[in-house]
């Protein structure tokens with residue numbers, strides 16, 4: 297059966313309506329997505345496609361719908377990809393790392409359980425940076441992911457495969473994780489919307505940990521209402537994650553859609569040596585447009601901008617060094633076949649199993665936690681985090697939304713920054729604030745650079761539990 301034109305870009309309500317009217321069947325939709333995935337295999341977005349399983353599930357769900365249309369879940373018609381650091385029972389999960397190659401999960405993450413219970417279909421697992429450490433999806437044992445807008449360039453990271461899976465029209469929503477920008481920045485680089493909910497909004501049970509007090513599951517898609525529906529399904533309290541918030545997720549659309557809003561942005565978001573003039577100009581244009589539309593738009597001085605990225609990397613590498621200690625070839629992870637002694641089991645397994653970026657971060661994290669340096673680095677970074685959090689609380693009482701570019705730069709060429717890792721770390725400057733403060737943040741497409749055609753994203757942040765306010769911003773951004 298022919299599928300409607302442009303089906304790969306349909307929103308969930310459009311898909312559901314097409315199935316209802318008989319223009320589309322769920323198996324037809326899954327086949328179409330799979331064809332797109334295969335046609336773009338060279339972009340390396342997927343580590344594995346669950347083709348047969350997705351097709352069978354589509355047939356079963358279509359039958360369920362035919363028998364009783366009212367019996368299907370909220371995500372009926374939603375086909376999603378999951379990042380390769382989210383556990384799915386009976387399926388492999390590797391965090392793009394050699395140390396977990398071939399590992400099959402015994403249980404499913406809470407998000408996976410909830411997706412399936414709501415009748416979503418999981419189409420495959422997506423490529424990413426090893427243990428979600430990176431900003432370009434270049435640090436993966438499966439090789440780099442490529443940006444569909446320009447395959448010589450990176451799609452962002454660490455959820456680069458997640459973004460590209462949506463970009464190429466092989467699923468409706470990609471589920472990723474965001475510790476310091478990993479959902480928002482690839483969404484921006486690929487011309488999509490990406491939401492990092494507030495810390496604790498979505499259970500982390502079954503997400504392979506990078507830095508537990510920062511990690512948050514998030515999602516990438518084309519349509520904000522689809523992200524809102526998905527959040528309402530996968531978010532909320534969970535007995536398996538004590539950090540998951542007990543607060544309900546309000547589903548109602550914000551009533552004040554036409555009201556004038558109070559926006560602010562930080563000084564270093566319009567004036568910073570690392571800010572590409574193309575991004576700067578696009579961001580400034582948006583600020584002006586909001587002002588002209590009658591909103592309040594004010595600049596706020598943020599005196600600690602130079603400490604955001606350092607504090608983030610000190611704290612996250614410290615947590616990573618602890619979280620990743622379980623992969624030792626004994627408790628978890630591949631054991632080196634060469635090892636003769638116990639000590640060799642540890643050292644060889646970890647040396648062979650972890651890539652260079654992960655090893656670097658484990659070393660850095662161990663260093664900043666060590667007795668002699670703890671006070672100089674770790675506790676200083678913690679203080680910085682407290683300052684950010686307190687500053688933010690006050691800010692959010694004065695403004696509805698905080699704006700920032702998502703990334704100071706456009707997607708770079710694959711391999712271009714291999715020799716300059718610090719530049720890559722510094723490119724996280726606008727995203728780590730939300731993770732340090734624990735607040736929700738949404739990246740939405742702003743403009744395309746007319747010369748290169750590359751996409752530029754803008755980030756909107758709000759106070760805790762205001763994800764739905766962000767997800768109903770369509771009136772402002774389009």
Ligand code: GLN
Nearest residue numbers: 428430474475476477478
């Ligand atoms: N680029 C950041 C890092 O490398 C963010 C990664 C993430 O959010 N998982 O740590």
